[in-house]
Amino acid sequence: MNIEGQVALVSGGASGLGEATARHLASLGAQVAILDRDGERAAKVAADINGFSQQCDITDEQAVAAGVTAAKAHFGDAPRIIVNCAGIGVAARIVGREGKVSTPLFRQVLEVNLFGTYNVMTYAAQAMMDLPPLDTGERGVIINTASAAYEDGQIGQAAYAASKGAIAAMSLPAAREFAKMGVRVMTIAPGLFHTPMMEGLPPETVEGIVANIPFPHRLGQPVEYAHLAADIVQNAYLNGTVIRLDGAVRLPPR
Template sequence: MDIKGQAAIVTGGASGLGEATARALALAGARVAVLDRNGDRAAQVAHEIGGLALGCDITDADSVQAALARAAAAHGPARLLMNVAGVGGAKRMVQRDGSAAPLEDFERVVRINLLGAYNVSRLFAARCAGLEPLADGERGVIVLTASVAAFDGQIGQQAYAASKGGLVSMTLPMARDLARHGIRVCTLAPGLFATPLMQELPEEVQKSLAASIPFPPRLGHPDEFAQLACHVVANGHLNGEVIRLDGALRMAPR
């Protein structure tokens, strides 16, 4: 699908990988709606790219429906969805004091990363399925954001790995389900990237993490993630696929 002229939705578009993706889509000619809980930062990004900022809780159906409706009113029906919003978190199952890890922490990560992405995808797909097909029969593209933790989850990452693994496992059945509507689905699984969250770590820690990547031995750049996301849109034969973007990294247990 040609990105130019299309309306796009980017969740988590106010920072990190989501911001880079929003900027890349806008640069390619898309009309971009930046969805994020951080309304101020979303407004700043949207202003800089000529897009639309929308506060949104991806786990709440009413919030997502309202955001999609406002985006459609401003930009027209969206054919592109970039699910980038998510949270991290690590907690050992048995704490140092011998107590079990709080169930609420696990629920929160899975609810945002997995249920939130599915919630936005299902509501977007229902709207997209009603659009007129393009010349090749295609109606839309959904890109999910997993992580290498889906395959190489580290100690304490049970919730994060489960949430990202759920996205990986959901990719093919979702692509098969939406094939009859002409909607493609792919998932990107990034490794270690220079996001704001990563940059909060001490510099020596960042250097150590970067050195663990075989090649190139550096943290990934958010614009490299954005480039791949845009390529998924442009390459009409990419469907039902999970793509690692990690410089051949395989995470150690800790």
């Protein structure tokens, strides 16, 4: 799919991987809508790229539906490009100190990462059904974000790994379901990236993390995620699978 002139919607587009993706797609000529809990930051990014933003909690199904509808109304067409970057990365052991359980956190992480992604994918696909197919037969492409942790989650990442593993597992059945309407579904599984989640860590902790990355021997840059997302949009034969973007890292147990 040619990106220029298409409407794109990025969840979590106010920061990190989502912001980089929103900015990159806009630089390639897309009209970009941002859904994010941080409405103020989302509005700033949207203003920078001449886009559109709406404050949205992706765990709220009706808020997501309203966000997709608002993007369509603003640009006069439903989005053909969806990139799901919204998510949280909180961690806790299944059974912590003094036998404390982490069931509430597990539920919260799945609600945001998994159900939030599912909500956006659902209402985006619904909107795409009414679009005419392009010359390639495509109506749209949905890119979800998993994590390298879906395959090699660390201690304390049971909830996070479960949520990202489920996102990865959705790729093929969703792609098969949407194939009849010309919508592709792909998943990117990033490794260790320089995002707001990393910025709060002490330098020595970051150095320890980087030590496990074979090459390039550094944290990934959000723009590298954005470039891959754009490549997926432009390559019509990419469908129904997961691409790791991780510098060949395999996460150690802790």
